[in-house]
Amino acid sequence: MPAQARTFSQSNATMDSRDIVYVNGSFLPRADARVSVEDRGFVFGDGVYEVVRAINGRLFAARFHNTRLERSLKGIRIDLVGDDSPERFVEIGKQLLRENKLLEGEATLYIQITRGATTRAHYFPPPEITPTVYISVARFTPYAALAEGGAAAISHPDLRWGRCDLKTLNLLPNVLASQTAKERGAFEAMLIRDGVVTEGAKTNFFGVVNGILRTHPRDNHILPGITRSVLEDLARSLSIELDETPISINEIPKVTELFLTGTTTDVMPIVKLDDKPVGSGRPGEITRRLQRVLAENLASAGD
Numbered sequence: 001m002p003a004q005a006r007t008f009s010q011s012n013a014t015m016d017s018r019d020i021v022y023v024n025g026s027f028l029p030r031a032d033a034r035v036s037v038e039d040r041g042f043v044f045g046d047g048v049y050e051v052v053r054a055i056n057g058r059l060f061a062a063r064f065h066n067t068r069l070e071r072s073l074k075g076i077r078i079d080l081v082g083d084d085s086p087e088r089f090v091e092i093g094k095q096l097l098r099e100n101k102l103l104e105g106e107a108t109l110y111i112q113i114t115r116g117a118t119t120r121a122h123y124f125p126p127p128e129i130t131p132t133v134y135i136s137v138a139r140f141t142p143y144a145a146l147a148e149g150g151a152a153a154i155s156h157p158d159l160r161w162g163r164c165d166l167k168t169l170n171l172l173p174n175v176l177a178s179q180t181a182k183e184r185g186a187f188e189a190m191l192i193r194d195g196v197v198t199e200g201a202k203t204n205f206f207g208v209v210n211g212i213l214r215t216h217p218r219d220n221h222i223l224p225g226i227t228r229s230v231l232e233d234l235a236r237s238l239s240i241e242l243d244e245t246p247i248s249i250n251e252i253p254k255v256t257e258l259f260l261t262g263t264t265t266d267v268m269p270i271v272k273l274d275d276k277p278v279g280s281g282r283p284g285e286i287t288r289r290l291q292r293v294l295a296e297n298l299a300s301a302g303d
C-alpha cells in the first residue's frame with residue numbers, strides 16, 4: 001500500500017487534497033490507486049455502481065441511491081463485509097468532497113463495488129475473497145445550454161439483458177448505443193425493445209401523447225432512475241396526469257414533447273428525434289414546468 005494511504009477515520013490536513021479517491025479502506029491520490037488485473041470488475045464486469053449528485057456539498061436523494069445500491073448488490077449476490085454498507089459509502093463520499101474541495105458548486109459521487117479479485121473462473125470466488133470498493137468524486141458541469149434549447153436523440157435497438165433494473169457495470173450495449181448517438185450528433189440513444197421505447201442509454205425517457213405524460217413502467221427492462229422517481233412525484237404534485245404505459249414506436253409521430261431524466265441530465269428536452277422535429281421543435285410546456293420544479297427541488301433538498 002502506498003505511503004500516503006490511510007484509513008477512513010484518519011484525517012491529514014497536510015496531504016495534497018486534490019484528486020483523492022477511496023479504494024478498499026484507503027484514501028489516496030488517484031494516481032496511486034490500484035486494483036488487481038484479476039479483479040472481477042475488470043475481467044467480467046462483475047459489479048454494481050451508483051452515481052450521486054452533490055450540490056454545494058449536499059448529496060441529492062442519497063437515501064434512494066442507497067436503497068438502489070442495496071438492491072443491485074442483492075440482485076447480483078454480492079455481500080458486503082465488515083462495516084461496509086451503502087450508508088458508509090455515502091459518508092466516505094462526503095469525506096471525499098471535503099478532501100477534494102468540492103463543497104461548493106456541482107460534483108458527482110461515484111461508488112463501485114465488484115466481486116473482488118481472484119483467479120479467473122465464471123462461478124463465484126470463495127468467501128475469503130472480499131468485494132473491491134472504489135469511491136471517487138468529480139467536478140460536474142450541468143448541461144445548461146442544451147437543457148435550455150433542447151437536444152437531439154436517435155432511436156436504437158435495446159440489446160441489453162433481462163435485468164436492466166440492476167445498476168451493473170455491464171454497460172456494453174449502453175456504450176455502443178451512446179457512441180452511435182454521438183457519431184450521429186445526438187445527445188442520447190432512445191432504446192427500442194419489442195416495439196416500445198424502454199429508456200435512454202444513460203437516462204429514463206418521458207413523452208407527452210394526447211396531453212398525457214407517459215413513461216415505461218418500472219420493470220426489469222429499465223433502470224429505476226432516482227430522477228425518474230423524484231420527477232414522477234413532482235408531476236403528481238403539479239396534477240400532471242402520468243401514465244406508465246410505454247410509448248410505442250407507432251405513437252412517435254403523435255408525441256408532442258419528449259424529455260430524458262438522469263442524475264447528471266436533470267430534465268433534458270428532446271426536440272429532434274432521428275433528425276425529425278418533436279412537436280413544435282422546441283421544449284414543450286410540461287417539460288418546462290418539470291424542469292423548473294426539479295431545479296427548485298435540487299436547490300433545496302439534500303443530505
Ligand SMILES: Cc1ncc(COP(=O)(O)O)c(C=O)c1O
Pocket residue numbers: 051174199200201202203204222223224225226227228261262263264
Ligand atoms: C440506463 C439508465 N437509465 C436511467 C438512468 C437514470 O437514473 P438516475 O436518475 O438514477 O441517474 C441511468 C443513469 O445512469 C441509466 O444508466
